[in-house]
Amino acid sequence: MRNILDLEGRLVGEAPIDIDTTRRLYRAMVEARAYDKKGTTLQRQGRLATYAPLLGQEAAQVGSAAALDPNDWMVATYRDAAAMWMQGYPWEVLFLSRSGDERGGRPPVHVDVLPPSITVGAHMIHAVGIAWAEKLLGTSRIAITYFGDGATSEGDFHEAMNFAGVFKTPTVFLCQNNGYAISMPRERQTASATIAQKADAYGMAGEQVDGNDLFAVYAATKEAADRARAGDGATLIEAVTYRIGPHTTNDDPGRYRDPEEERAAHDRDPVERVRRYLENEGAWDGDWEETVQAKAATTIERAVELAESLDSPSPADIYGAVYEEMSPDLRRQLEGIES
């Protein structure tokens, strides 16, 4: 398992990014955590629909997304808000999506990040098709897809990996093995020793990395992206992390795991690890931390305000997004509803 930063924030390998970039990514992880905390709070207040926390997975998401080019494609899930935001999907649109509003699936025009996949597993092949199209079009754009350990049990995982292998598509498969698929532990998903080793069977590169190590995730993703861009095909990265929170706000992990395990997971906190590293390097102090935290809080508050300032979609909005042009039968139905 690739590891660059140890639990104390000491380098055990070569840092893939400089201090300034590390500070920027630290801020990003802090902001992601602020978003995540807000998500859970808003759901408790009835202002969001179900919310799936990403707590503990900040390094896996921020570190991998940081290794992409700004115009690379991303196809991710309900738990990948931090990765999507890194690639340009605004917090307010993510909040909209979680609040039960179709407009939450519509990022700005220059952001090629698909709406979060709610079905488990079916979306990975989309990143294969997209990357394949870019290859056929002769661009240097690649596609990354995020999914959990549970998703690797779906049949579509096999089809996606198999197509990516056969057609050498420039795709990065980023599996966040966070230990659980709702209540089912990783051992119930596969008898393979690792998820990364599945890459072998498809004739592509595969690697297991410490998913709570920002540097390890960044380095592995950067190499995978470079490999894809060079025409050398897809890579499967297994980022080993831990879902500290519940599966969603409707879930009670007390039914299936020892609370002690959750407490222990805090020792592996991915954000704290980078903070210690920066402190060791003399690039962190309490004042800066306060600024970073305050800035994150205001940004997230502002995003909530923006998301909540929109009226609910009208029937015409909903009917208007079935086809490019509303068909006569739908128009007739809509008129019936509006009259």
Added chain:
Amino acid sequence: MSELTLAGAITDALATALDKDQRVLVIGEDVGQTGGVFRITDGLLGRFGDQRVIDTPVAESGIVGAAFGMAVAGLRPVAEIQFMGFSYPAYDQILSHVARIRNRSQHRFTAPLVIRMPCGGGFGAAEHHSESTEVIYAHLPGLKVVIPATPYDAKGLLLAAIDSPDPVIFLEPIRLYRLVREEVPDGYYTVEIGKARIESEGTDVSLITWGAMTHEVREAVEVLSGHGISAEMIDLRTLRPLDEDTIIESVQKTGRAVVVQEAPKTAGFGAEIAALIGERALYSLRAPVERVAGWDTTIPLKKAEHRYMPTTETIVAAARRTMEA
């Protein structure tokens, strides 16, 4: 003009589209070297190369899912599923992703792809090779469902489907593939999706059908005419979006309707037509709407298949019942 079968017209449409638009590509099992199990894509690999005519692993979900991604990224893939009965592994992709991405992203991402699949029975094939499950596709908002019955329509509708900004399920009635030849214009033309075709006008009863059953309905029109009954035949051509007005105007004129489908009767697409007539033309009816359909069973294998299929006789009998009501 060329004299083409329905199969030949589809090949011609694919070649025309590949020629006209660099974004178009054909993808599926055995579509390249062998030209597909029905030889629909015959010759395309040699003409357009393996970047545009792509043989894939045996994986329907993968084919549709990858084609979906390609469409999202700006290409115009035409995916082939070998038989309708093998489209179900891809059903989740079609329902959950292909049909919904426009809604899920509020027009930000779209999937203008075509999924072609041969459908229907009547030729004594192996199990799963004779399906008529059009209704499971016609039920899905966001999809267009097209089923041509003539060579001219097949080419024009397929070219329209490839140009469509929305995903299209393109059903090809196997029984009609090589049944007749017809003059088909060379080069590019389209037939509008969402428009039914009145094949023959009549005043006594409307016979409403689609796909392979047009063959039996056409014969029924002849037989009925011999009995002094003037039947109007409507070939729907598109199941979704449905051309409601053509159906309603016809039934308002004739006062009688027979819906003919090869699929099992219960919850079939014919039920939708009957319900539509009930909603919009009830007071024009002079007789109950008749449905002539397959049995509510799995379509029988070769030895009993002919007993399952609606025939010219069962269609004529239904039309005559409406006249006697």
